[in-house]
Amino acid sequence: MNASLAPRLLRWFDQHGRKDLPWQRALDDGRRDAYRVWLSEVMLQQTQVATVLGYFERFVNALPTLRALAAADEDTVLALWSGLGYYRRARFLHRAAQLCVERHGGELPRDFDALAALPGIGRSTAGAILAQAHGLRFAILDGNVKRVLARHHGIHGYPGDSAVEKQLWQHAEAHTPAARVADYTQAIMDLGATVCVRARPRCADCPLAADCVARRDGLTAQLPGRKPAKSIPTRATVMLVLRDRRGRVLLERRGPQGVWSGLWSLPEASDPDGAWRLAQQHARIDDAQALAPFTHVFSHYKLAIEPLLFDHATAQRGIADNPQLRWCDADELGALGLPAPVRSLLLQINDKP
Template sequence: MSDSFANRLLRWFDRHGRKDLPWQQALDNGQRDAYRVWLSEVMLQQTQVATVVGYFDRFVGALPTLEALAAAHEDTVLALWSGLGYYRRARFLHRAAQLCVERHGGELPRDFDALNALPGIGRSTAGAILAQAHGLRFPILDGNVKRVLARYHGIHGHPGESAVEKQLWQHAEAHTPGTRVADYTQAIMDLGATVCTRARPRCDACPLATDCIAHRDDLTAALPGRKPARSIPTRATVMLILRDASHRVLLERRGPQGVWSGLWSLPEASDPNEAWRVARQYAHIDDAQALAPFTHVFSHYRLAIEPLLFDRATAARGVADNPHWRWCGVDELDALGLPAPVRSLLLQISDAGRTPAASLRTN
């Protein structure tokens, strides 16, 4: 290894790197399990390691192999993913596993192009799997790596811009060593996550600081460039909580498009008046209670949620026969893929001591 960048990073990793993460466990042949590496890489998109570890352990505890994931029902996969957000990742993971069973003998392919062609696996994720599971020389470029390289080389502009990303890929390729590729891949991700952080980077602890342009020119706050700011709109919705005498709640499976697609959620309406009309389609109701409103923030908009509780509802005829509707008790929620704010709301109202914020009589 002649690249001092990689040498210094690996020496730092030997002393300070993370080596006990659950997806780093070696198999009998000394290599890591490609399935576990893949799962961790997908979970770590948009999510920090500290959050991922618990979800990862629960997921592989229930679905320990790629074949088990491929054979699982979508509800099981989404329930295990519930709370991690960006649920399209889970659906892509599920579909990719099924394709591996259909086309690749139940294993993740070791060919880069075949791996990159699977749903939800892009260039960086494919490289990370091949580097960490098989020791093959492929570069990666996740968010942490982009930040390290942009600062080290003094690259201005938002990393999402094609010209900037092209430069970063060139540097990622040039720095990736021919040996200890798995360690190097983990090292550069660790450096970005623990030292070269977006806010208050610890340059005094960085093995690359002596040659880092951002450190030299006092540009760590400016690099990498931020995505151009844009206003985030707010949308409003009324969530209907139809609860029967057995304290079961009516859930609706959302369609294949839009936010929370494929998850079980609460019926919605545009305003309280429409909520009564919608509620009467699915149950016989007498009154409603307005619970405290709250806001859930997505990456591209805010959702202002007004929960409306219809207690002692009686199911209307035909609802039980529809596969996209189901009455569920609190003890059944863990087996379903639910959006985090919906799960939290249902758990809150299951508390017998909770008092609704207001009450609305039949209208």
């Protein structure tokens, strides 16, 4: 009965699948643009389609080809990515494009091993590119597909565990058809995104419901298994908002390690006293205003942020000679890679007199 999974999915896709996504548009020869497929796959990691659409259009309008991405500077790439989070994905994307220019004639390779060897392209992403752009028979296993297969086959356990993932890959490979691979790939992703959703799946609308183990056994709430819970620590920081009389804000480029690496952000201190000392190193200041604190949640910890606004600051000498520091006005911020909470904070600051 499981052998009929692909035909059922394709029939469902013909009626209900998403066929007008911007990365599905065909080239003159009828194929999809591998660059656009790749970009969409990277953006869709940990992010839903509805969120990605605007970022995707903005990115391809600015950098329409792989060569354009390879030639862009990192600040441009990170600025276009700003708000999507997981900035390492953008850096891998940028570096992979440069390697394609250096080693593969400015194109994504059609060889699976060569494609999977590029930074940020794993087994599932490589399969999705080759299946959707070239119609080659390669399976995928993103989060939506894992959920569909775990429920359909009644596979218990967290999909991130190697033994569970191995079972899911075996099913993914077995179900991938030889024909209409691009449509099948989109179909199984669409099913997971729109019908076989995490909470309250629409089993009555599912083309695979007849032999779904999770539906039969009342296990849709338990499958797939969740990642074992662990406590998330909270870290605290004070962000310095140094604003001069022209309305410019002092930004600092973060180092190559840690979160937000390489992005432009606000100087930070561990406590208010340290913030005052650091502020005095960068500018002559008179007073500070405590702004509303907020918390930003990462995957592995929470960051409790206490912003301090030092208004009407006068820059100390030497900042212009430091490439990691710069005074920026509001018009310049859009061209820089800024962490989303920092960009949001600065937008609020710029609304203040």
